[in-house]
Amino acid sequence: MEHKRVIQLLTRKLAGEATQKEIEELNQLMTLFPEALYYEETLKQIAFKNELPEEVDIDQAFNLHEHRYGHEFEDYKEHQPGPQKSFIKRWLIAASFLITCGFASYYLIHNNLLRRKNDVSYNPTTEIVCGKRMRKKIILPDGTSVWLNTNSKIQYDDAMLYQDHRDVRLYGEAFFDVARDKKHPFVIHTQKVTIKVLGTAFNVKAYPGDHVTETTLIRGLIELSLNNDPQQRILLRPKEKLALREDISPKHMDESDNAQIHNKMVIENIEPIEISNKDYFEETSWVQNKLVFKDESFKELAPRLEKWYNVTFQINNKAAEDYRFTGILENETVTQALSEMQIIRPFKFKITANDKVIIN
Amino acid sequence: MPENLSDLTDIINAIAIDDSYVAYKKLFGLLFPSIKRFAYSLLKSPQLAEEVASDVMITLWRKRKAIPSVSNIKAYSFTIAKNLSLNILKNSSGGKIISLDDISINLQIDNTTPEWILINDELRKSLNDAINELPTQCKIIFKLVKQDGLSYKDVAEILDVSVKTVDAQLVIANRRLSVSIRKEFNLAPIKKN
Numbered sequence: 001m002e003h004k005r006v007i008q009l010l011t012r013k014l015a016g017e018a019t020q021k022e023i024e025e026l027n028q029l030m031t032l033f034p035e036a037l038y039y040e041e042t043l044k045q046i047a048f049k050n051e052l053p054e055e056v057d058i059d060q061a062f063n064l065h066e067h068r069y070g071h072e073f074e075d076y077k078e079h080q081p082g083p084q085k086s087f088i089k090r091w092l093i094a095a096s097f098l099i100t101c102g103f104a105s106y107y108l109i110h111n112n113l114l115r116r117k118n119d120v121s122y123n124p125t126t127e128i129v130c131g132k133r134m135r136k137k138i139i140l141p142d143g144t145s146v147w148l149n150t151n152s153k154i155q156y157d158d159a160m161l162y163q164d165h166r167d168v169r170l171y172g173e174a175f176f177d178v179a180r181d182k183k184h185p186f187v188i189h190t191q192k193v194t195i196k197v198l199g200t201a202f203n204v205k206a207y208p209g210d211h212v213t214e215t216t217l218i219r220g221l222i223e224l225s226l227n228n229d230p231q232q233r234i235l236l237r238p239k240e241k242l243a244l245r246e247d248i249s250p251k252h253m254d255e256s257d258n259a260q261i262h263n264k265m266v267i268e269n270i271e272p273i274e275i276s277n278k279d280y281f282e283e284t285s286w287v288q289n290k291l292v293f294k295d296e297s298f299k300e301l302a303p304r305l306e307k308w309y310n311v312t313f314q315i316n317n318k319a320a321e322d323y324r325f326t327g328i329l330e331n332e333t334v335t336q337a338l339s340e341m342q343i344i345r346p347f348k349f350k351i352t353a354n355d356k357v358i359i360n
Numbered sequence: 361m362p363e364n365l366s367d368l369t370d371i372i373n374a375i376a377i378d379d380s381y382v383a384y385k386k387l388f389g390l391l392f393p394s395i396k397r398f399a400y401s402l403l404k405s406p407q408l409a410e411e412v413a414s415d416v417m418i419t420l421w422r423k424r425k426a427i428p429s430v431s432n433i434k435a436y437s438f439t440i441a442k443n444l445s446l447n448i449l450k451n452s453s454g455g456k457i458i459s460l461d462d463i464s465i466n467l468q469i470d471n472t473t474p475e476w477i478l479i480n481d482e483l484r485k486s487l488n489d490a491i492n493e494l495p496t497q498c499k500i501i502f503k504l505v506k507q508d509g510l511s512y513k514d515v516a517e518i519l520d521v522s523v524k525t526v527d528a529q530l531v532i533a534n535r536r537l538s539v540s541i542r543k544e545f546n547l548a549p550i551k552k553n
Contacts, residue, residue: 007531011531015512017511036550042537042541046469046487048468048469050397051397056397058389061396061410061413068418069414069417076379076380309407335448350453352405354405
């Protein structure tokens, strides 16, 4: 009986719930049974492991939260008189500015070709990494806006303005709104291609490991060259997308020991997707935090959803693979998105540990 | 900002009265990690836990005019987190999971603290085993009190049980652990002769 009572009182004491009277009673029992000290000391030491695989990064968590729900509270940001301009508004202002400065680019690109030869190496001093499930906007020292997509990083030199070129290196996907500066061409280095620009807006998708490198131009004019064949240059015009596909041919086809990598280039016009009377470009809608898809099969869509939500899909239901979906995802969570898709087509889903989405 | 945001009550008032973004961000920093951890212990998915914690925070913002009348904001947030998590589990299990008792809770002693290094492996194992065998509700209560420092009253509110139940469950947990401790230190039973 005393054992029970000691443990009961100890429990309350350790939880900070014991009354003064109970503390006194416990102290008295402890003098009678000094062994009880062992219980107290051991129980006091018990702390539980933090189960979360990684510590919560508050800034990152708040950024994500703003991505999801920012429209509900960002108008209340203080120290900014009046409600803030919406993202779209700011976007349009940037766009109109860019259109006006796009004209001189052709001439300047010719200048560029002459300058190419002194393409010196550069030493990036800053690296910005966008983790999984993050998308962020950064402003480079020269005023260029960069929207960095999930799982991507960009490197640049803080003193880029004092050099001949404004060099940046990109791993992953980014949308650029390049600040105009005639004297200092803006050069983006990726694993496979190098892109020179003067003042324009475009999207580059060059994830290491992906076999396709895509460049989509929205405004202005850019010149693109292949890293393994710098002589070959391509001029890209607005609404054109260049996809560089890597084909690895079988060994025996060639005399050399190395498997040959052939670059296959495809230039195509991008077509706006019309959803609810609005035009969207699939390639760049992520900048506005939207995932747009039109008449895509579940099978094609799954890898995009995987990247968007940082989950993995397992589609067990063969019929579901061929379901076709059209839509825009904005603030939806993965559960909400799938629930909405369930309304269109019948399937079952389950989200298990390790963020695996199983479609049945 | 005229208010001093060091106090939780001030933060809540600034959100409710001034619609303060700064205060909301501060509240987010105070509550989000523990809500996410709690949701994770139920859902076992960092992604879903993140979503739940984010949904809880936006709920607080949406109901900001009413939150000053909430007696304990942490218990209130945990209650929302519990309900949202249970909804997710209910949907993804096809209705098999309807209450906390239907899920399993992982509870592991943190053995990285300096004190634990002094305690031998056998006792550590024995205590961990004892904890693992506790019923779900007991584990959750243990966790909320120990890890989140919540009061009996808060825990009772979150789990929708009586304060008496919270006390009784914790006593059960500690009594089971005391068996391990008694064996380890070879203690005489606490009894009047």
